[in-house]
Amino acid sequence: MEVLHNLALGFEVALTWQNLMYCAIGCTVGTLVGLLPGLGPLATISILLPLTYSIPTSGALIMLAGIYYGAQYGDSVSAITMKIPHASSIVACIDGYQMTLKGQTGLALFTAGVSSFIGGSVAIVVLTFFAPMLGEVAYLFGPADYCALMLLGFVCVSFVTTGSLLNGMAMCLIGVLLGQIGTDVNSGAPRFTMNLDFLLDGVGLVSIALGCFGIAEITKNLDNKDERTPFNGKINLIPTWPEFKRIIPSALRGSVIGSFLGILPGGGPVIAQFAAYAVDKKVSKYRHEIGSGAIEGVAGQAAADEAAARTSFIPLMSIGIPENAVMALMMAAFIIKGIQPGPNMIAGHPDLFWGLVASMWVGNVFLITLNVPLVRYWLSVFKIPYAVLFPSILFFCCVGTYSVNSNLNDIFVTAGFGFIGYLFLRLDLDAAPLMLGFILGPMLEENGRRALLLSRGSFEVFFTRPISGSLLGLIMIFILWQLVSFLREAKKSRARLEATTQ
Amino acid sequence: MNDRNLARGLFLIAIALTFGLMSLRYPMGDFSRAGPGLFPLIVSCLLFMIGVFTVIRSRFSERVHIEFNWKNIAIILASLCGFALISHYVNMIAGIIFMVFCASFAGTASYSLARNLKIAAGLIAVGFAFQKLLGFNLPLY
Known part of the structure; x- marks a missing residue:
């Protein structure tokens, strides 16, 4: 009963006309920006973050969440129609684009939209019941446990987003170091500020996000010199009944997989899509068609994508630890609005929490009623030449950076991070784990110092506490597994080399 | 290397x-x-x-060739820094005009004065919309 009461409160907040409007604007603008080449959810959220500064807190969070799933839908649209892969829509490129080649673009877009709706709805049920429960568990966490959880998050994110544990961990650590710039909260000593006053408060997250994702992406696109041909095919959105029937089972499977994988540290949409696609390929009735443009190949992954995007809010809102880079950015947005996510958020700001949960469902309805039918008009953003687009994106980056503190100096910092982000790109280092390291770095330090203070300098506390002990054990197993597979791979390649020389 | x-x-x-x-x-x-x-x-x-x-x-491991195109990143950074400096010493409208004209050198399309003027005018209009409608504190003039 309590849950229904809470949900009623949530819908009361979400269904005010202002919040409905913020949700609709968030979904639409998110979809539009997400459609643009090279701009995934991370870049989209960081570019659009400033739009929410002057909006009341609940509206701002609702709009940001709308931007997030709008951007994800936009991503899958560009993947389906033009095979433009973003980090969050790699799987949609496979069957979605094959369907476009077969002239079934409308069906693929409809499938993605409906499956997202199903995935989102299942995830909201999970979120409603699971977030408060996990919030209770969070009270059992001590400083050592928080440290271990953050480290597990680093390891998982490093591996999932970059595929290389070493590169990902390096980026996490660079993020942690960048988070150290500014005044040390415990001793008040300025660190790494190079006697620059504006660095005393630390580097702004928006500067890093816009530099590494906005400016670096623009430069990469300019370097690639690829002019994209806009999609001009026909879009027939209404499916036949047998086609519609094929969407449901696959979408439900994807929703369950996505909801589960979204909660785990390092989890989120990307890994959920791959898992759902793999499961569909194994168990679906039409598995022989998957890969060559089957409805199931689009439905399962789209549902998993959406479900994981929603349930990845659970660790953020109930424990206060973001589990992937997008959630780290969301956390920063929460903090900018004066809300500290964590176990106290649900009790302290029930209207915000339940309002956000309810708005996710409202956002889903907007996506399916507004964005899916209007998608052919949205696609016209591709007709805008890049020569017009990129100065505009640069302008938004500047305004976004400036408006955090109304300080023009921040634009220099953003430019600096744009250069560093470009170096990262060229060195094949993914900047996403850096964001997580940057947000979690100060928390990691604070909890680590507190844990060691309580244990009088003994590291035993990390291994003797059951929660941190098991989490660290998981990390050790993961690293060992990585090491063994690396050695095996090296052995295999040496054998192959010997075979070829003989 | x-x-x-x-x-x-x-x-x-x-x-x-x-x-x-x-x-x-x-x-x-x-x-x-x-x-x-x-x-x-x-x-x-x-x-x-x-x-x-x-x-x-x-x-x-096998060598992977690394490629840098310094021209584009230099132009983009120059337009950002120029925007900040001009906005500080003159105003943001001048900053926007400089940024659009400077950044366009990095584009692949041919340099067009008319197009740049249109983009700059559009962005100035967006700047005013931000200032008046969303309450941003932009030093436009």
Whole structure:
């Protein structure tokens, strides 16, 4: 009963006309920006973050969440129609684009939209019941446990987003170091500020996000010199009944997989899509068609994508630890609005929490009623030449950076991070784990110092506490597994080399 | 030297050394009462180890050519810094016009005065919309 009461409160907040409007604007603008080449959810959220500064807190969070799933839908649209892969829509490129080649673009877009709706709805049920429960568990966490959880998050994110544990961990650590710039909260000593006053408060997250994702992406696109041909095919959105029937089972499977994988540290949409696609390929009735443009190949992954995007809010809102880079950015947005996510958020700001949960469902309805039918008009953003687009994106980056503190100096910092982000790109280092390291770095330090203070300098506390002990054990197993597979791979390649020389 | 894996390792080592050496200047304390320098030093050491491992691994893996196109990134950075400086000393409208005209050099399409004027006019209009409708504190004029 309590849950229904809470949900009623949530819908009361979400269904005010202002919040409905913020949700609709968030979904639409998110979809539009997400459609643009090279701009995934991370870049989209960081570019659009400033739009929410002057909006009341609940509206701002609702709009940001709308931007997030709008951007994800936009991503899958560009993947389906033009095979433009973003980090969050790699799987949609496979069957979605094959369907476009077969002239079934409308069906693929409809499938993605409906499956997202199903995935989102299942995830909201999970979120409603699971977030408060996990919030209770969070009270059992001590400083050592928080440290271990953050480290597990680093390891998982490093591996999932970059595929290389070493590169990902390096980026996490660079993020942690960048988070150290500014005044040390415990001793008040300025660190790494190079006697620059504006660095005393630390580097702004928006500067890093816009530099590494906005400016670096623009430069990469300019370097690639690829002019994209806009999609001009026909879009027939209404499916036949047998086609519609094929969407449901696959979408439900994807929703369950996505909801589960979204909660785990390092989890989120990307890994959920791959898992759902793999499961569909194994168990679906039409598995022989998957890969060559089957409805199931689009439905399962789209549902998993959406479900994981929603349930990845659970660790953020109930424990206060973001589990992937997008959630780290969301956390920063929460903090900018004066809300500290964590176990106290649900009790302290029930209207915000339940309002956000309810708005996710409202956002889903907007996506399916507004964005899916209007998608052919949205696609016209591709007709805008890049020569017009990129100065505009640069302008938004500047305004976004400036408006955090109304300080023009921040634009220099953003430019600096744009250069560093470009170096990262060229060195094949993914900047996403850096964001997580940057947000979690100060928390990691604070909890680590507190844990060691309580244990009088003994590291035993990390291994003797059951929660941190098991989490660290998981990390050790993961690293060992990585090491063994690396050695095996090296052995295999040496054998192959010997075979070829003989 | 033109090897991406090697360059990546050296880059990581350089960052680790920069932060690590700087953190040596701050009080270390001990584990039970950590000073401001201890945590960054530990993190820098870890990053240094990853950097060294990357360099060693690059000796055993295939070389990957690394490509830099300095022109585009330099133009983009110049337009950003120019925007900030001109907005500070003149006003943001002049900053927007400079940014559009400077950044367009990086584009692939041919340089067009008319197009740049249109983009600048559009962005100035967006700036006014931000200022008047969303309450942004933009020093437009």
